[in-house]
Amino acid sequence: MTAVLEIAGLQKTYRSRKGVRRALDGFDMTVEAGQVHGFLGPNGSGKTTTLRTLLGLIKPNGGRMAILGREVPESLPEVAGQVGAIVESPQFFGNFTAQDTLSLLADAGGVRKERVVAVLELVGLRDRSKDRVKTYSLGMKQRLAVASALLKEPKLLILDEPANGLDPGGIREMRTLMRNLAESGMTVVLSSHILGEIQLICDSVTIISAGRRVAAGSVADVLKTHTSSSVKVGLEAGVDMRPAIELLRANGAQVSVEHDHFTVGNAGNPAQITRILAERGIYVSELTPMSADLESVFLELTGTAPVEGQNRQVDQTAAATPASGGWGQ
Amino acid sequence: MSLYSAETRRLTKRRFTKLFILGVTLILAAVAVGMFFTNEKVGPSQIASAQAQAQQDYQRSQEQFGRDMADCRAAQGTDRAGNWPPGCEGMVEPTPDDFQAQWYMPPTFDFLENFPDMVTTLAALLALVAFIVGASFVGAEWSSGGMMNLLLWRPQRLRVLGTKLVALLAFFTALTVVFSAVWTGLFYLIAQARGSTEGLTSGAWQSIGLMELRGLVLVIVAGAVGFGLASLGRHTAMALGVTIGALIVFQFGLGTVLSLAEVKFAEAYLIPIWMIAWMDKEVKVEDYNSCDFSSASGCVPDSLTLTWPMAGGILAGVFVLVVVAAMWTMRSRDVT
Ligand SMILES: Nc1ncnc2c1ncn2[C@@H]1O[C@H](COP(=O)(O)OP(=O)(O)OP(=O)(O)O)[C@@H](O)[C@H]1O
Ligand SMILES: [Mg+2]
Numbered sequence: 003m004t005a006v007l008e009i010a011g012l013q014k015t016y017r018s019r020k021g022v023r024r025a026l027d028g029f030d031m032t033v034e035a036g037q038v039h040g041f042l043g044p045n046g047s048g049k050t051t052t053l054r055t056l057l058g059l060i061k062p063n064g065g066r067m068a069i070l071g072r073e074v075p076e077s078l079p080e081v082a083g084q085v086g087a088i089v090e091s092p093q094f095f096g097n098f099t100a101q102d103t104l105s106l107l108a109d110a111g112g113v114r115k116e117r118v119v120a121v122l123e124l125v126g127l128r129d130r131s132k133d134r135v136k137t138y139s140l141g142m143k144q145r146l147a148v149a150s151a152l153l154k155e156p157k158l159l160i161l162d163e164p165a166n167g168l169d170p171g172g173i174r175e176m177r178t179l180m181r182n183l184a185e186s187g188m189t190v191v192l193s194s195h196i197l198g199e200i201q202l203i204c205d206s207v208t209i210i211s212a213g214r215r216v217a218a219g220s221v222a223d224v225l226k227t228h229t230s231s232s233v234k235v236g237l238e239a240g241v242d243m244r245p246a247i248e249l250l251r252a253n254g255a256q257v258s259v260e261h262d263h264f265t266v267g268n269a270g271n272p273a274q275i276t277r278i279l280a281e282r283g284i285y286v287s288e289l290t291p292m293s294a295d296l297e298s299v300f301l302e303l304t305g306t307a308p309v310e311g312q313n314r315q316v317d318q319t320a321a322a323t324p325a326s327g328g329w330g331q
Numbered sequence: 332m333s334l335y336s337a338e339t340r341r342l343t344k345r346r347f348t349k350l351f352i353l354g355v356t357l358i359l360a361a362v363a364v365g366m367f368f369t370n371e372k373v374g375p376s377q378i379a380s381a382q383a384q385a386q387q388d389y390q391r392s393q394e395q396f397g398r399d400m401a402d403c404r405a406a407q408g409t410d411r412a413g414n415w416p417p418g419c420e421g422m423v424e425p426t427p428d429d430f431q432a433q434w435y436m437p438p439t440f441d442f443l444e445n446f447p448d449m450v451t452t453l454a455a456l457l458a459l460v461a462f463i464v465g466a467s468f469v470g471a472e473w474s475s476g477g478m479m480n481l482l483l484w485r486p487q488r489l490r491v492l493g494t495k496l497v498a499l500l501a502f503f504t505a506l507t508v509v510f511s512a513v514w515t516g517l518f519y520l521i522a523q524a525r526g527s528t529e530g531l532t533s534g535a536w537q538s539i540g541l542m543e544l545r546g547l548v549l550v551i552v553a554g555a556v557g558f559g560l561a562s563l564g565r566h567t568a569m570a571l572g573v574t575i576g577a578l579i580v581f582q583f584g585l586g587t588v589l590s591l592a593e594v595k596f597a598e599a600y601l602i603p604i605w606m607i608a609w610m611d612k613e614v615k616v617e618d619y620n621s622c623d624f625s626s627a628s629g630c631v632p633d634s635l636t637l638t639w640p641m642a643g644g645i646l647a648g649v650f651v652l653v654v655v656a657a658m659w660t661m662r663s664r665d666v667t
Contacts, residue, residue, distance in 0.1 A: 016665075058486040059479060060665035078486040087483050093476030097346055106344075109337030111484045150480065 004071070006158050006189040007033040007056075012065035014051050014213075025051040027213035028065070033191055033206070038184045040200040040221075041193040042296075043210035044306045046316045049193045050090050052210070053162050057087055069158060083111070086156035088147040091166055096136030100127055100146050103135060104153060113153055121149040126175070140167035148176070159183065159190045165199060177203050201296040211304040211319045225294040232298060233272045236263040236288030246284045253278055259310055265292060267302055334485060338498035347467050351460045352506070358456060359510070362449075363517050370440040370525040381435035389430040396424055440526030443535055446518050447542060451610045453514050454507075454546030461503045461554030463571070468499055469558050470567025478565075479666050492661045496558055496654070500551050507550045511543045545609055545639065552650045559653035563660055578602075593620065596635045609642035 014026040026048045033039045043049050055062045058075040067074050069081045094103050104118045122131045125145040130138070135146065144167050151159060165173050173196070180190050180203050194200055200207065200221075207224055209217040217224050237243055247257050247264055255275070256267035269275060276286050292298065301307035304319050342348055371377070403419040406412050416422060469492075472478045478491075485491050522528045560570035582601055589597035596616045598604050608614040614637050621633040 054665075054667065057483055059482060060667060061663070075486070082484070082486045089479070089483070092480050092483075094480065095471065095475050095477045098344065102344060106337050106341050107480070107484055109340065110334045110481060112333045 004035050005032050005068075006035045006070055007031065007039075007191065008066075008068045009052065009056065010066050012052065012055060012067065013063040014048075014055055014060065015063050025213055026055070026062070026065075029210060029213055030215050031208045031218070033189060033208075035189050036184060036187055037205040038180050038190045038192060038203050040204035040207035041191055041210070042195075042197065042200060042207055042300055043193075044304050044316070044319050047210045047304070047319060048213045049210060050162055051213075053087070053089050053160055053191075053193070057085070057089065057160070059089070083154060084157040085160065086151035086154050086158070087160040087162075088151045088164065089160075089162045091144065091163070092147045092150070094135045094143070094146065097134055099132050099134055100138075100149075101131040103146065104150060107150055108153060111154060117153050117155070121152045124152065124179070125149040126172075141169055141172055144168060145172070148179075157188060159188055161190065162193045163195070164192065165194055165196055173199060197295075197297045197300055207296070209300060209303055211306075212317070216303045217299070221296065225296065225299060232265055232267050232292040232294070232302075233269045233275065234263055234265050234288065234290045234292050235275060235286060238285060238287045241284065245282070246279055249278060249282060249284075250275065256307075258307055263288065267298075267307070334491070334494045335498055338495050339502060342464075342468055342498060342502055345468070345471075347471070348464050351464050355456050355460045359453065359514070362452060363514075363521065366440060366449075366518070367521050367525060369438055370521070371437045372525055373436055373439045373527070377437055378432065381437075382432040384435045385430040385432045388435075389425060389427055392425045392430075396422070440518070440522045442519060442522035442526065442528045443530045445526070446515075446522070446539065447611070449514065449518055450511075450539065450542050450546055451607075453510060454543075454549050454610060455606070457503070457507050457510060457546070457550045458553035461550045462557035462574070465499050465503075465554040465557035466561035466570035467567045468561075469495060470561035470565070470570060473562065473565035474567070482666055488661050489658055492562060492658060496555065499554055499558055503550055503554045504547065507547045511546065515539070515543070542610065542612075545643075548643075548646065549606070549609065552646045555650055556653045559657035562657040563653075595621075595633070599635060599637060604637065605642045605645060608637040609639050609646065611639075613638045 009029060009031040012026050012029040014024075016023045016025055029048065029052060031041075031052070041049055041052075051060070054060045056067055056069070056074065058078045061075075069078075070084060072081050074081065098106070100122065101118065104121065105115065107113075108115060108118055119128075122128050125148050127142065127145055127149065130142065135143065138146065144164065148161065148164055151161065165176055168176060177199065180192065184190055184205075192200070192204065204221055206220045207218065208215060209224070217227075219227075235246075237246060243259070243264060247259060250257050250266060255269065257264050258267065266272075266275060272289055272291070276289065279286055298307075306314065306319055308314065400419065400422060403415040403422065406415055407419070469478075472481070472495075481491055482488060519528060557570050557574075560573050561567050564570065564573070582603075586597065586601055589600055594600075595618050598616050604614055604616065616635045616637065618633040618635075622630040624630055
C-alpha cells in the first residue's frame, strides 16, 4: 500500500502579542491509500492546525509533509486538483446561493459544470440550491461544505468535523457516503469527536494529544493494544463503594465511578484488585474485563477522562506518553 | 483564465456592486438632467435682452449716483454731512464697463468651457465607487472566510489575490470607458440643445480625451487602493476606516496645524488640490502673505504650481505602495 498522506515531525508555534503557543510539537501521521482514516484528539490538540498546515493555509515551523507522494507546500498547486477539503465549518458568502457558490468554485478550479448539480444532489441540497446560503441551517451549511470538497472528484478528501451539526439521518448518510467514496478508491481523512461514528466507519486512526501523536494504526490494533487492561468492578448490593475506591486510588489505580459500579482503567492484573479489597474485608461481586471501545481508549490515551470533582481545562491532556502496561503487573 | 472569469462573475453578481453602480448612475443622470434644465441656448434675442438689461441697470445706477451726489452736496455744511464722504469725494461714478452684457446672459452650456468640470465630476464619483466596491470585494471575502475556501481550491496566494485585483480593475476600466463615452455623448447633445459646441477642434477633442484618460487612471488607483487596504486589514471596514482616519488626520488636522504654523503653501499638503492638479493638468497655490514686488504689476503673491506629472507621480507611488504591501502580506500570512 502507498501512503497518500505523510507528515513527519511537524512543528507549529503560533505567535501573538499574548505570547507563543506551541500547537504542534513534532507530529507524525501516515494515511494509506483507499482508507477511511480517523483523526482524533481533544479540543485544542492541534487537529485543525495540522490540516490547515497541510493545505497551505498556515506556515509550519518545521517538519515535512507529502500529499500523494509530492512534497507540500512546495507542490501544493499541482496536487490541489486532487485534494478536496473542508476545514472546521467553512463559511460561505451569505448572499450567494449554494448553486452560485459552487459554480464559482467550479469556475475557479476548472471543474465541469455538471459536477455542481451532481454534488448538490449527493449531499441532499438539490431542492434548496437556489436559496441564499445565509438562510441555511447549520447542518445545511455543513452539507454545502462537504459538497464543495467533493466538487473536484478528489483522490484525497479531508474533512474536519464534517458531522458537526448534522442530524442523525445526516450522520448516517455521511457514513454511507464515506464508505462508498472509499470503495470507489478515494482516501478519506476524517476528524471528528463522535467516536462511535469513527469506530464504525474508519479503517485506521491517528490520535493526537497536545500536538503529538499518541496512537496510530488500524482501529482493531489500537483497541487491542490499549484497553485490555480496563475492568468493571461491582460490589455486593448495599455496600458503600467509597472506601474501596479510596483504597484502590491510594494504590495507584485509575478509578472512574459509575452509579452502581466503578471501572479501573489500568488494571494490568485484575487479581490485584480482589486481593487489595479482600484484605480490608470488601468483597467483589463482579469483575469483568471491559471490551474495548474507541472512546475509552481515546480517554485513556489523551488523559482526558473526566475525574470526579474536577473541572478539566482544555489544555490538561496527556502528552506523548502512551500509557501501556499499567498498574498492578 | 478560469479564475479570472470566476472573479469577474463574482464581482458582478454581488449586490453591493450592483447597488453602487445603480446609485452612481442615478446621481450622474440627475446631474445631466439638472444641467439640461438650468442652461439655455443663447441666440440673438437672448443677447439683445441681456444688452437691454445691462443698459437698464447702468442707467438706473447712474440715476442713483446722481441722486446720491445731489444729496451729498446738499448735506455739506449741515450736521448730516457725517453720513457722506468728506467733500463728496471718493463716490464712484458707474461706467458702462461695470454692466457688461455677458453678465446678464442666461446660463448656457458651452461644451469646450464647461465639459471639463463634468469630466472631473464623473471621475470623482467613479473613483469613490471603485474604492468602496474594491474594498468590499476583497474585504467581505476575507471576513466571511470565502478567501480561505478559495485558497483551498487554488493554493496560489499571489495568483488568487492578483487575479481578483486584475478582475476588479478590468471591470472598472470597462465601466469607466463606457460611462465616459456615454457622458461625453450626453453632454454633446446637451450643449447642442442648451448651449454651444463651438471651437471643438480636433485638438480640443484630444485634450478632452486625455482628461478622460486621467480620470480613468484616478478610478483605477482608487479601486486598487481600496482593494489593497481591505486586503491588508482583511476587512472592508478596515479600508474605509483607514481612509476616513487619513482624511481626518491629514485634511483637517494637518491643514489646521500647517496654517497655524503659517507654513508656506499649506494647501499643497492636502489631497484635493492634488486631485485638481491631476485632472486640470495644473493648479497654482498662492501664498498671500508674501509679496514679490514688480513695478509693472505691483504686489504679486508667491506661487507654487502643481502639475499633473507631479500628481501622477504621487498616484503611482500610492498605487505601488498599497498593492505591494497587500501582496507581500498575502504571501506570508497565516490564513485562519
Ligand atoms: N490563530 C491562532 N492563534 C493562536 N493560537 C491558535 C490559533 N489557532 C489555534 N491556536 C491554538 O493552537 C492549539 C491547537 O488548536 P486547533 O484548532 O488545531 O485544535 P483542534 O484539535 O482543531 O481542536 P478542536 O477539536 O476544538 O477543533 C490550541 O491551543 C489553540 O488555542
Ligand atoms: Mg478543530
